[in-house]
Amino acid sequence: MTSHELRGSNLSLGYAEVDVVRDLDIDILQGAITVIVGANACGKSTLLRGLARLLKPRGGEVILDGKSVHDMRSIDVAKVLGLLPQSPVAPDGITVSDLVGRGRYPHQGWFRKWSAEDDAAVVAALEATGTAELADRNISELSGGQRQRVWVAMALAQDTDLLLLDEPTTFLDINHQVELLDLLTDLNRLAGKTVVIVLHDLNLACRYADRIVAMKAGSIIAEGAPNDVVTAEVITEVYGLDCEVVPDPVSGTPMVVPRGRHHAREASASRAQSPASVGS
Numbered sequence: 001m002t003s004h005e006l007r008g009s010n011l012s013l014g015y016a017e018v019d020v021v022r023d024l025d026i027d028i029l030q031g032a033i034t035v036i037v038g039a040n041a042c043g044k045s046t047l048l049r050g051l052a053r054l055l056k057p058r059g060g061e062v063i064l065d066g067k068s069v070h071d072m073r074s075i076d077v078a079k080v081l082g083l084l085p086q087s088p089v090a091p092d093g094i095t096v097s098d099l100v101g102r103g104r105y106p107h108q109g110w111f112r113k114w115s116a117e118d119d120a121a122v123v124a125a126l127e128a129t130g131t132a133e134l135a136d137r138n139i140s141e142l143s144g145g146q147r148q149r150v151w152v153a154m155a156l157a158q159d160t161d162l163l164l165l166d167e168p169t170t171f172l173d174i175n176h177q178v179e180l181l182d183l184l185t186d187l188n189r190l191a192g193k194t195v196v197i198v199l200h201d202l203n204l205a206c207r208y209a210d211r212i213v214a215m216k217a218g219s220i221i222a223e224g225a226p227n228d229v230v231t232a233e234v235i236t237e238v239y240g241l242d243c244e245v246v247p248d249p250v251s252g253t254p255m256v257v258p259r260g261r262h263h264a265r266e267a268s269a270s271r272a273q274s275p276a277s278v279g280s
Helices: 044-051 074-080 096-107 116-128 144-157 174-191 202-208 232-239 261-273 275-279
Strands: 006-015 018-027 033-038 059-064 081-084 162-166 194-198 211-216 219-224 243-247 254-258
Touching: 006 044, 018 044, 018 059, 018 219, 033 044, 033 174, 033 202, 033 232, 044 162, 044 194, 074 081, 074 096, 081 144, 096 116, 096 144, 116 144, 144 162, 144 174, 162 174, 174 194, 174 202, 202 254, 211 232, 219 232, 232 243
Parallel strands: 033 194, 033 211, 081 162, 162 194
Antiparallel strands: 006 018, 006 059, 211 219, 243 254
């Protein structure tokens, strides 16, 4: 895999009259898995859309390999950077294999037509996401989880060095969530792909990320290795959540344990009624 620079400099992004991301700087760590976390409406998806050239900055710029992405041709960006957006929409009547095949469009051209290499890329993407048996099905016939895995397959078929995925585990049961994140880790570790993911599940983020970027109100609050970023203090600041952070018994990475009003009271009552408390 070729190394690619992707960064946002002094980025401001928004919709209509509303600024969502303000004066933000971010450098995507090459050859690593970066997970962006934060509360709803904090700007995670907006930032990803800006990095992927889907949203033009109101200020600042996104740099890909030394050039502003908005000065590059769409097809040149698509050869380097693959995107799975939030809630993608498929054309009516399209089959799974046809949709996944659309991931190959950056590799086509005036003189290069569909090839055996394209066929192999589509087959590999379908097999990697466990959707090969769905190849002839219409997208509209699939469950939400099946459809999400097909969209991931399309992103994989694009075969880019940079992968940006916005909440790719949406609609997936816990088994398929872990399988997908394992697959992305394999692509990163074995194929050298740089991966950027927006995730809501903090504990999965800690397990799979090399680097976590925590956002609040359009700004980056903390970034770095999971052990450095995911602390009770940061989680409280970012989410307003009363919690404890303990080692994950499987991975040793930080694991966020929410208290919640009811369980906090129950824990206090349990401690008060314990034999040690009674005897003291």
